[in-house]
Amino acid sequence: MTLPSDLKDRFPLLSQMVHGHQIVYLDSAASSQKPASVIDAMNNYYRTINANVHRGAYEIAAQATEEMEQARTRIATFIGSDSPNEVVFTKNATESFNLIARSWGGNALSQGDAVLITDMEHHANIVPWQILSAEKGFEIRWLPLTPEGLLDLSHLDQLLDGVKMVSITAMSNVLGTLNPVAEIAERAHAAGALVAVDGSQYVPHLPTDVQELNADLLCFTGHKMCGPTGIGVLWGREEILDSMPPFLGGGEMILDVRRDGFTPNELPHKFEAGTPPIAEIIGLGAAVDFLSSLGMDNIRQHEITLTDYALRSLKDRYGEELVIHGPSDPAQRGGVVSLQYRDIHPHDLSQVLDQRGICIRAGHHCAKPLMKELGVGATSRASFYLYNNEADVDALVDSLELAGELFSV
Amino acid sequence: MSGLEELYKEIILDHYRNPRHRGELDCPPAHKSEGFNPLCGDEVSLTFEIEDGSIKQLRITGQGCSISQxxxxxxxxxxxxxxIEDVRMLSREFKAMMSIHEETMAAADQETVSAAxxxxxxxxxxxxxxxxxxxxKCATLxxxxxxxxxxxxxG
Incomplete structure (x- = not known):
């Protein structure tokens, strides 16, 4: 099965012109575009059933609650979870990691313990641990990379000694590397550690099954998977989430409040203080429906084909003048291509491409420790999604030449 | 390309390709100051010597985009x-030119050159x-x- 060829037509933004060119959107690793079905679902909520959830006895409040909880169930199914109670709504993956660090880590970690992360983590899976470590005094260890940008597992078992949490990305947002999460999780579990996974780049692009991943906790964000901004997910095994104290306090997350204390609510509401982003949750539910209707296997296959085409086109055209970071085998990576063309600074490259309506990202991609490992201050990153096609890749490849001309010495 | 030509003027590209005053002075007697642009990872490190209240020498190291360099x-x-006083004044004028207030945008459109x-x-x-x-931010770093x-x- 392949993806329908008219997918761009379902994304209203992608028909826009920028600087006289039809937009070529190659920054889905930062944020994806939204199909009309997602935008409509959110509008429909505001136009017809906008009401606060969970306590209203009247019709539209009941409908809003029903829509929101149905979305939770579909999102749980989408990632292979046993129960919607395991799906906690957060603001984004960053908040999900902060929740894990603060709630689980604040309870479980102290001096003498260690948390293992990797050299390719996003700041969202670094800084929350650093903040907590400054308070609790536990150690943060870093799993290194091979020269090709894969995780170097040769010393994993030694590194796991004394580790209580392994917190790793399933796919690098800079290198595109797909990590052997299940294998690492098996060894981590054998060493007595829990495993948290950053699925921000993985869940939108590959079929995801939390049982197969062998993860205990999984963080991802809605806006990178055709959903809206402002909605993220923390999935966790029920017994682990149950053991964790509440994160934010307030309405919705309590069963009872007395002058002398409170009793937290059941899962997942225990972690959802305050009025939730109802429209965003409904929007993410519509996004999951959209992705499921296309088939995650088909999306993955489309991206392998497109990434392969991009890697070959770029190398054929520019050869040694171009450095592409990360694994060279498209099967080992997602559709994220970080590149350095001659000595043109990524900021300048993306500026030139912008004049052709091509959107790529330049910068450190919130992965400064990785930038240091790569020996660069920044990279230019093109990233693909289900709506991109070979013409988009051709536009990217052609436009590099324009930058080359402008900055030639 | 017209938009780009306004940004990447020939003199800017010349300074980018052939940067002046690159290097580092010994500290002391020189003073050192480092700046970072957290958004894009650009960094600049300046060493400079002051004599009789004036900047005698200034050397630059760092990495970044054409505009910052x-x-x-x-x-x-x-x-x-x-x-030092003149340098502060010059920096105020430069940063005023770089401000994105609408009147400044309008002024930037006109080809008139103000006294300042x-x-x-x-x-x-x-x-x-x-x-x-x-x-x-690249230009003002x-x-x-x-x-x-x-x-x-x-201080």
């Missing part, structure tokens, strides 16, 4: 032998950056770094 190079040329901007000289070539707001360094002298 050219701006640093042009700044080094512009502040050479200027008194005469003293900016070559630095005026960077005026086009204002139309690319995300790049303003070296100036802010120098100002921090000068403030530290007083």
């Amino acid at each position: 050219a701006s640093a190079s042009m700044m080094a040329a512009a502040v050479q032998d200027k008194s 901007s005469l003293t900016l000289g070559d630095l005026e070539a960077l005026k086009g950056v204002v139309k690319f707001p995300v790049r303003i 070296s100036w802010n770094t120098l100002l921090t360094g000068l403030d530290d002298l007083d």
Whole structure:
């Protein structure tokens, strides 16, 4: 099965012109575009059933609650979870990691313990641990990379000694590397550690099954998977989430409040203080429906084909003048291509491409420790999604030449 | 390409390809100031010597985009032998040129040269950056770094 060829037509933004060119959107690793079905679902909520959830006895409040909880169930199914109670709504993956660090880590970690992360983590899976470590005094260890940008597992078992949490990305947002999460999780579990996974780049692009991943906790964000901004997910095994104290306090997350204390609510509401982003949750539910209707296997296959085409086109055209970071085998990576063309600074490259309506990202991609490992201050990153096609890749490849001309010495 | 030509003026590209005043001075007697642009990872490190209240020498190291590196190079040329007071004034004028208030945007559209901007000289070539707001920080990085360094002298 392949993806329908008219997918761009379902994304209203992608028909826009920028600087006289039809937009070529190659920054889905930062944020994806939204199909009309997602935008409509959110509008429909505001136009017809906008009401606060969970306590209203009247019709539209009941409908809003029903829509929101149905979305939770579909999102749980989408990632292979046993129960919607395991799906906690957060603001984004960053908040999900902060929740894990603060709630689980604040309870479980102290001096003498260690948390293992990797050299390719996003700041969202670094800084929350650093903040907590400054308070609790536990150690943060870093799993290194091979020269090709894969995780170097040769010393994993030694590194796991004394580790209580392994917190790793399933796919690098800079290198595109797909990590052997299940294998690492098996060894981590054998060493007595829990495993948290950053699925921000993985869940939108590959079929995801939390049982197969062998993860205990999984963080991802809605806006990178055709959903809206402002909605993220923390999935966790029920017994682990149950053991964790509440994160934010307030309405919705309590069963009872007395002058002398409170009793937290059941899962997942225990972690959802305050009025939730109802429209965003409904929007993410519509996004999951959209992705499921296309088939995650088909999306993955489309991206392998497109990434392969991009890697070959770029190398054929520019050869040694171009450095592409990360694994060279498209099967080992997602559709994220970080590149350095001659000595043109990524900021300048993306500026030139912008004049052709091509959107790529330049910068450190919130992965400064990785930038240091790569020996660069920044990279230019093109990233693909289900709506991109070979013409988009051709536009990217052609436009590099324009930058080359402008900055030639 | 017209938009790009306004940003990447020939003189800017020249300073980028052939940066002036690169290098590092011994500290002490020179003073050092480092600046970072957290958004894009650009960094600039300045070492400079003050004699009789004026900048005698200034050297630059660092990495970054053409705008940040050219701006640093042009700044080094512009502040050479200027008194600290004049450098502060020049930086105020430069940053005023880089501000994205609407009247400044309008002013940037006009080809008239104001009395104040005469003293900016070559630095005026960077005026086009204002139309690319995300790049303003690139252009002002070296100036802010120098100002921090000068403030530290007083401290």
